[in-house]
Amino acid sequence: MANAPGFRRRELKVETFEDQTTTVTVELKPERRREEKIRVEGLEVTIADEMVFLIEATGEQLTLQQYRDYTRNKIIEVVPTQKTLHQVWIDPERRRNFLEDLRKASIHPEVLAEVLGVPDADTYDLLAHLAFDAPLRTRTERAVAFRNREQSFINRYREEARRVILELLDKYRAAGVEEIADPRVFGVSPFREWGGAVRISQWFGGPEALGKMMLEMQRRLYQEVRL
Numbered sequence: 001m002a003n004a005p006g007f008r009r010r011e012l013k014v015e016t017f018e019d020q021t022t023t024v025t026v027e028l029k030p031e032r033r034r035e036e037k038i039r040v041e042g043l044e045v046t047i048a049d050e051m052v053f054l055i056e057a058t059g060e061q062l063t064l065q066q067y068r069d070y071t072r073n074k075i076i077e078v079v080p081t082q083k084t085l086h087q088v089w090i091d092p093e094r095r096r097n098f099l100e101d102l103r104k105a106s107i108h109p110e111v112l113a114e115v116l117g118v119p120d121a122d123t124y125d126l127l128a129h130l131a132f133d134a135p136l137r138t139r140t141e142r143a144v145a146f147r148n149r150e151q152s153f154i155n156r157y158r159e160e161a162r163r164v165i166l167e168l169l170d171k172y173r174a175a176g177v178e179e180i181a182d183p184r185v186f187g188v189s190p191f192r193e194w195g196g197a198v199r200i201s202q203w204f205g206g207p208e209a210l211g212k213m214m215l216e217m218q219r220r221l222y223q224e225v226r227l
Contacts, residue, residue, distance in 0.1 A: 038114070042106040051115060055106045064115065068130060071112065074105050075131040082132040089124045090219045092181045099123075123176055124222060142221055143173040150220050157213075160194075161203040167191070168217065177218055183211075 038045040044054040053067040054060070062070060078101060079085040088094045102109070109123045118126070120138040128134035146169060147154075154162055167190060171179045179185060186197035194200060201210040 038111055042103070043108055043111065045111060045115060047115070057106060068112075071107050072131045074102065074107055075127055078102075079131075082128050082134060085124070085128055085131070086222065089177075090222055092215070092218065095181075096178075139173045139176060143169050146221055149223075153216070153220060158203060161213075164191070164194075164200055164203065165213070165217065168214070172221065177221060180214060181218060183214075 036047040038047070042056050044056065046052045046054070051064045051067075053062045053064070055062065055070075075085070078098060079088055088098050099109075109126055112130070113119050113121050113123075113126055118136060118138070120140060121129075122137055122139045122142050125134065125137040125142075129136040147166070154165055157165065168180045168185070171185060183197055185191065186200055191197075191200060197207070197210070201207045204210040204213055
C-alpha cells in the first residue's frame with residue numbers, strides 16, 4: 001500500500017525474493033476534490049475541479065468567470081454607476097428591492113462571497129468590486145471605521161442608547177447591513193433582555209427617533225465612500 005497527502009491511495013502486490021532488495025516505483029494520482037453543491041433559489045453551484053453555476057430559469061451553465069461577468073452585467077443594467085449603487089444602497093427600501101431583483105436573476109451575493117473566499121465581505125463592497133472594480137472591504141473593516149469616525153454621532157446619545165448603537169454595529173459586523181435595518185432585531189439577545197423595542201425606543205426619545213437613528217446609522221456606515 002502506498003499513499004501520500006493530496007494523492008489517492010494505491011494498493012499493489014510485489015513479489016519479493018529472499019536476500020534480494022526489490023525497488024518499486026509507485027505512481028500516485030492526485031486526489032480529486034470532492035464534489036460539493038450549493039443550492040439556493042434559482043441557482044445551483046457545483047464545486048469540484050471547476051465551479052459550475054446553473055441558472056435554473058434558463059438552464060445556462062456558467063463557469064465562475066462567466067458568472068462573475070453575468071453578475072457584473074446584471075448589476076450595471078440596474079445601477080449603471082457606483083454612485084447610483086451607493087444611492088440605492090443607503091436607502092433601505094431601494095436596497096431591498098435591488099437585492100430582490102438580483103435574486104430573481106439568480107444572483108446571490110452571499111454565494112459569491114463564499115465561493116470567492118471572502119465570506120466576511122460587505123455586500124455593497126462585493127457588488128461594487130464585481131461591477132466597478134472598487135476595493136473590496138470586510139464588514140469588520142467598516143465596523144471599525146464607523147466606530148473610529150463616528151464618535152460625535154455615538155456620543156450625542158445617553159449611555160444606554162450608546163450601548164444599543166455599539167451592539168447594532170456588532171450585529172452588522174456579524175451579518176450585514178440588513179441585520180440592522182429590521183426592527184425585529186430588537187427581539188433577539190441582548191436587546192430582548194434590555195426590554196425590547198418598546199423600552200429601547202425610550203432611550204432615544206420614542207419609536208420615531210429610534211427609527212431615524214437606525215436610518216442614519218446605515219447611511220453613516222457608507223459615508224466615507226468616495227465616488
